[in-house]
Amino acid sequence: MVKQTIQIFARVKPSNKATTVYSVDNEEQSGGSLEFVVPRDLADGFINNKRESYRFRFRKVFDQNIKQEEIFEAIAKPVADNVLAGYNGTIFAYGQTGSGKTFTITGGAEHYSDRGIIPRTLSYLYQHFNHDRSMVYTTHISYLEIYNEVGYDLLDPRHEASNLEDLPKVTIMEDPEQNIHLKNLSLQPSASEEEALNLLFMGDTNRMIAETPMNQASTRSHCIFTIHVCSREPGSATLRRSKLHLVDLAGSERVGKSGVGGHILTEAKYINLSLHYLEQVITALSEKNRSHIPYRNSMMTSVLRDSLGGNCMTTMIAMVSVEKRNVDESISTCRFAQRVAMIKTEALLNEELDPSLVIIRLKKEIQCLKDELALVTGEQRCDELTQEEIQRIEDQLKVFLDDPDPEVTLELGPDMRKIRHCFSLLKVRLKEIPAELSKGNGAGDISPLSSSRTRDGPQSPVNKEFLKLKDMLTQRDNEISILVSMLKKEKHKVQEANAQIAKLCSSQSSFQSSLSSSSSTDNEKRIKQEASDDTTHAEHVKYKRNGAQLSMGRQEAFEIFKTEHEDNITLEDNKVILKQRFAEAKELGVRVNQARSRVNELKKQLETRRMQIAAQGVMGNQPSTELDPVEERLRKQIEEEKKQYKSTFERLKGLKTEIDHLQHLHQRSKIKLQKDFQDWWTQEAASLQQDKCSVSSRAGQSQDNSTCPPSTSSLHEHHVGNQDRAQRQQPNPPTRELRALFAAGPSSTSIPLTGDQETDGNILAFIKARQNLLTRTGVPPK
Numbered sequence: 119m120v121k122q123t124i125q126i127f128a129r130v131k132p133s134n135k136a137t138t139v140y141s142v143d144n145e146e147q148s149g150g151s152l153e154f155v156v157p158r159d160l161a162d163g164f165i166n167n168k169r170e171s172y173r174f175r176f177r178k179v180f181d182q183n184i185k186q187e188e189i190f191e192a193i194a195k196p197v198a199d200n201v202l203a204g205y206n207g208t209i210f211a212y213g214q215t216g217s218g219k220t221f222t223i224t225g226g227a228e229h230y231s232d233r234g235i236i237p238r239t240l241s242y243l244y245q246h247f248n249h250d251r252s253m254v255y256t257t258h259i260s261y262l263e264i265y266n267e268v269g270y271d272l273l274d275p276r277h278e279a280s281n282l283e284d285l286p287k288v289t290i291m292e293d294p295e296q297n298i299h300l301k302n303l304s305l306q307p308s309a310s311e312e313e314a315l316n317l318l319f320m321g322d323t324n325r326m327i328a329e330t331p332m333n334q335a336s337t338r339s340h341c342i343f344t345i346h347v348c349s350r351e352p353g354s355a356t357l358r359r360s361k362l363h364l365v366d367l368a369g370s371e372r373v374g375k376s377g378v379g380g381h382i383l384t385e386a387k388y389i390n391l392s393l394h395y396l397e398q399v400i401t402a403l404s405e406k407n408r409s410h411i412p413y414r415n416s417m418m419t420s421v422l423r424d425s426l427g428g429n430c431m432t433t434m435i436a437m438v439s440v441e442k443r444n445v446d447e448s449i450s451t452c453r454f455a456q457r458v459a460m461i462k463t464e465a466l467l468n469e470e471l472d473p474s475l476v477i478i479r480l481k482k483e484i485q486c487l488k489d490e491l492a493l494v495t496g497e498q499r500c501d502e503l504t505q506e507e508i509q510r511i512e513d514q515l516k517v518f519l520d521d522p523d524p525e526v527t528l529e530l531g532p533d534m535r536k537i538r539h540c541f542s543l544l545k546v547r548l549k550e551i552p553a554e555l556s557k558g559n560g561a562g563d564i565s566p567l568s569s570s571r572t573r574d575g576p577q578s579p580v581n582k583e584f585l586k587l588k589d590m591l592t593q594r595d596n597e598i599s600i601l602v603s604m605l606k607k608e609k610h611k612v613q614e615a616n617a618q619i620a621k622l623c624s625s626q627s628s629f630q631s632s633l634s635s636s637s638s639t640d641n642e643k644r645i646k647q648e649a650s651d652d653t654t655h656a657e658h659v660k661y662k663r664n665g666a667q668l669s670m671g672r673q674e675a676f677e678i679f680k681t682e683h684e685d686n687i688t689l690e691d692n693k694v695i696l697k698q699r700f701a702e703a704k705e706l707g708v709r710v711n712q713a714r715s716r717v718n719e720l721k722k723q724l725e726t727r728r729m730q731i732a733a734q735g736v737m738g739n740q741p742s743t744e745l746d747p748v749e750e751r752l753r754k755q756i757e758e759e760k761k762q763y764k765s766t767f768e769r770l771k772g773l774k775t776e777i778d779h780l781q782h783l784h785q786r787s788k789i790k791l792q793k794d795f796q797d798w799w800t801q802e803a804a805s806l807q808q809d810k811c812s813v814s815s816r817a818g819q820s821q822d823n824s825t826c827p828p829s830t831s832s833l834h835e836h837h838v839g840n841q842d843r844a845q846r847q848q849p850n851p852p853t854r855e856l857r858a859l860f861a862a863g864p865s866s867t868s869i870p871l872t873g874d875q876e877t878d879g880n881i882l883a884f885i886k887a888r889q890n891l892l893t894r895t896g897v898p899p900k
């Protein structure tokens with residue numbers, strides 16, 4: 119449990135009008151302070167208490183020039199970190215109309231850098247979700263508007279078709295543990311930052327459209343954007359659920375000052391009433407020994423009950439304006455903040471067991487208790503054990519017998535049928551022991567039931583491992599000698615080929631014509647002859663140096679293999695489709711952004727229009743009860759653009775899912791292709807190695823075990839078997855070209871392959887290089 123008081127911060131709104139004298143001091147150890155100096159003659163009415171200086175303490179005060187980024191880092195990031203750790207968090211902005219609450223919580227639409235706490239927090243949280251692989255996160259968003267004490271779901275899709283008044287009202291329900299539940303408030307799943315931002319945008323647009331001159335919700339309503347985070351370690355039954363409320367309260371100014379009348383006055387009363395109830399709750403909470411806290415008086419205090427004095431880490435931002443005409447409201451805001459700072463909250467780690475896993479555990483427990491009861495009462499179960507149960511008992515018994523720990527126990531539960539079955543298995547096992555002893559196995563083993571008695575026999579794991587390692591050693595020796603002899607043979611051939619190229623370069627034209635007349639097979643024969651010549655160890659070293667370049671041959675082989683693989687067409691098709699989808703997604707992205715900009719532009723126009731109408735009201739004209747046609751047109755346009763935005767966004771979302779799926783398929787096909795190539799390569803290598811062995815052994819020139827792995831079957835049979843296997847397991851028939859590439863190895867140069875991937879890569883690179891040379895010299899490859 120984390121006990122702390124509500125953290126209070128102050129933010130001064132930038133102004134280029136006449137401001138009152140004020141000072142900000144953040145140097146103090148215990149936090150910051152904000153001081154207003156008000157001349158006595160100005161202190162009329164509200165602040166006329168004969169004081170000139172008003173000083174308020176805050177955790178930190180953000181002066182006019184402070185950027186949104188700094189606000190996020192200092193205020194929202196620590197709260198978001200707590201939410202990630204499983205604690206509830208709330209940030210609420212309080213202040214008079216126009217003091218910058220919405221700018222701070224949601225942000226300004228003009229510049230990207232004006233993004234407020236909500237988008238920045240979403241970005242921060244989703245970045246964390248994407249990087250933290252140790253937890254599985256799920257996120258939901260809700261967006262509640264409280265207007266005239268009635269709650270509305272800003273994410274309700276019916277917003278499009280209905281007026282605010284016709285939408286289902288969000289109502290409060292309380293469970294026996296006094297937890298608040300909100301009926302008719304949707305929790306929208308949000309898998310990515312983009313989806314969450316889209317929900318924010320849709321909610322804000324819905325809020326704006328719902329406004330009328332009678333109902334300027336942005337000023338007169340409270341908005342609560344909530345991010346619900348659920349996290350769990352993979353495989354764990356424990357869930358952590360936490361909520362982050364980001365609250366933009368209605369303007370806190372007094373009714374008298376705003377000079378409103380009629381309907382608006384009623385609304386202002388409501389707002390003031392709910393803020394009045396908020397004050398009451400805060401006053402009650404800040405007083406010691408107050409047992410009754412009047413949360414239920416208003417919807418807002420009921421919804422924010424946990425944030426105010428409950429299970430939550432809460433932060434308040436007092437929005438102040440230092441313009442002379444606003445100073446009394448700003449001082450009032452600061453006073454309110456001082457009371458808030460006295461409230462203590464007790465945040466708990468919100469951990470719970472996953473209900474589905476709890477049910478499984480309880481079911482098991484019930485079964486166990488039933489079995490125990492049956493054992494005690496003698497009412498034994500007489501139905502047969504299932505095959506699964508028998509298998510489980512056998513596995514358990516094996517583990518029990520193999521465990522060298524004498525203390526180990528066998529847990530069968532209270533089911534008599536299992537106990538009996540276990541005893542009968544043990545009896546069978548005991549009967550086998552004399553027979554095994556007479557065979558002489560495990561004479562020194564004192565545990566009659568242990569299956570490790572054969573540990574020292576020829577089939578023991580140690581011996582098997584020893585033989586395996588010995589085989590591997592022999593094979594490695596073979597590979598080395600093959601490689602050395604191959605290098606010796608190839609070196610001469612490369613030298614000759616190089617000489618030929620040089621010759622070719624000097625007399626290319628005459629060579630071309632002479633090539634057509636001379637026999638290509640002559641060239642081939644000569645190269646074959648040259649390839650059988652020996653070379654020295656020094657040249658081996660030289661080859662090693664060129665290894666990286668030559669191993670390109672394997673890559674080339676792969677390229678050829680790929681072109682004729684059965685999946686290649688699918689792969690190529692997928693590539694084309696993916697390209698198309700990316701292009702479509704890009705275009706849709708542009709259209710989404712354009713639609714969003716158009717909506718924002720229209721919203722701005724609507725806001726300006728409303729301000730004009732409000733200004734007319736202030737100038738003395740009675741606000742008209744008729745709908746303003748300009749405003750009506752703008753609202754309709756926003757509605758249209760919003761629909762278009764929504765449908766484009768949905769298409770983009772669908773397309774992204776499709777792209778993800780296609781990418782996944784493409785990746786799988788690529789992996790399969792690589793695996794097929796690898797299998798095919800290994801088979802070909804093994805097959806060629808067998809060719810070499812069979813030829814060597816027939817010629818009686820073989821160095822016996824030093825070059826060929828030992829085999830009991832006849833070499834011919836072995837080779838045929840290999841081919842059979844190759845045909846059976848061949849993932850994809852190799853291309854003619856590749857076959858030729860491999861065939862060129864043993865037939866033309868007698869070069870063996872080892873079966874080792876890297877060694878064979880180098881060998882085949884040689885062959886490929888030679889083939890390239892043949893092609894360049896005009897000799898058609900086989």
Ligand SMILES: Nc1ncnc2c1ncn2[C@@H]1O[C@H](COP(=O)(O)OP(=O)(O)OP(=O)(O)O)[C@@H](O)[C@H]1O
Nearest residue numbers: 131214215216217218219220221226336337368369
């Ligand atoms: N720190 C700031 N920097 C730049 N502009 C700001 C800042 N704070 C507020 N503004 C601008 O002042 C105007 C009023 O701000 P805003 O709408 O956020 O006030 P509010 O307190 O939410 O008002 P209301 O109670 O009516 O919702 C907006 O045009 C906003 O862009």
